[in-house]
Amino acid sequence: MNRTIHRLEVVMDLGSACLVPRRVSSSAEARDVVEAEGAAVVSGIADEDAAIAFGSAMLGQELVRIGRQIEATKQRATEDGAVVAAQPPDERGRKRYISGDTSLPMPPHNDGFAFGDRAPDRLFLFSARPAAEGGESFLIDGLALLDELAKDPANADLVDFVRTVDIDHSEPNFPQHTFSPILRTTPAGRPQIRHHPYLAPVLGEHEAAQWPLVRRWLEAVVTARDTGPRFRLAAGEMAVVDNYRVFHGRHGYTDPARRLYSIWAWSTSAVEVPTGALDIVNPVPVP
Template sequence: MQLSSGLAEACVVPRRVSSPEEAREVVDAEGAAIVSGIADEEGAIAFGRAMLGADLRRIGRQIEVTRKRGEEESAKVAQQPADARGRKRRFVTDTSLPMPAHNDGFAFGDFAPDRLFLFSERPAATGGESFLIDGVAVLDVLERDPANAQMVEFCRTVDIDHSEPNFPQGTYSSILRTTPAGRPQVRHHPYLAPVAGPDEEAQWPFVRHWTAAVTAARDTGPRFRLEAGEMACVDNYRLFHGRHGHTDPARTLYSIWGWSSAAVAVPAGELDIVMPKAPAQLAG
């Protein structure tokens, strides 16, 4: 495996913007923008609604990220069995560790939100900085090294399983794909796996290389702090997000999911991350 230098370049530190219209333009062009002066969760949802305008299809609170909530959900997920390959879902509760870079809603396949709003109600006293990684840029950096040609081709063309253990999505797709609306969608989360079968062993090194590259971008790239009242507006198809470690039990962040008319699929109701339904059951 050849890890390229320069992966830090794939990290995005969003520009500050002042209106929903500007946020929309900057998210479309650069993948993310930060807005400040958001009073509460209701205000955060109202901003997202204004940003998406006539293209809005669905928006709502998805996750209240607090230590207490995380521990409750983690206990439920810990009861879920391993899958046929021995892989198991796990919600990590040790906040001192950096989060794996991920797209939100990865358990829901085509029904994942295309827009994401991360509203910081109360940041950690110290640490807990946010990171954002442009997945298309990670592949572009890797491609500069001819030794990575086969791996990059794999990410662009070979279908893999994006399901979480025991919650099969029933469909496969490549790590990077172009959506029917013509937008790039690139994915990363802790459970990416080759499709089970004869090619599985030969494909694992490519999947592991992808995770190593995304993780190197996280660990070497710039990070930023979301202060109280600030919100990151994110293209959840193109960027992976997360936060670095902290130990503040009072940190509170709201993750709000939005679907625009360009989303691949829009769910009929709120999604349950503890017990994700198969995508076929989500349609309206």
């Protein structure tokens, strides 16, 4: 059940920002629904090649690059987690982590956040083999969540911060060298709103004052995850996501046979399209 927050006459339901995406039957319909609502689900995807073909058809002439980035399994999480655990903390004491304990829910995130402007603008999450139990997906519309927060005048400072203040979107020890607000307008005119657990103020004189606002945003997104609806992707189903607008993840599971492919795509309206391979375990920044 969604947690509803009451304060005087204000009622906020942060869980209402969670999407249960509409099911569509064609790439053209998926394109329209994702543009309007942020996400959709398509059925009848036979394999990874078919998933990539669907994404290519959906983006059409706007497609620049598409391909598998991650085969998400319990074993992969354990292996990647061990490598990341050996990486040192950064100068602020922050440390990267990839939890090998898949029984825990994932932090909500936009895929590719470690790569800054090179993150994909479209995301295809193809369920090849769902967990026997658990592992339900969640999608959070970041724009809807900000609108929900704005209902309460007590959040005016947070909403203004999200919209206007440059912060550091880098992962620990992998600086992106540029700063921007949590919500920005891309050069192509698209809104891009972001969340991942490493968001931080820019180092400097305003850092201490800004940490509470960063943490309030992080807490609001996690509250939406924990109180909003979730949905289950069956075998052969694929979530199609606007990665600039929607945060995603899955709830806990233990089945080692679960397998999901995260397919990344860049369109002509992406901020930047990478030319080489992207390694999420060692996301070396562009000089």
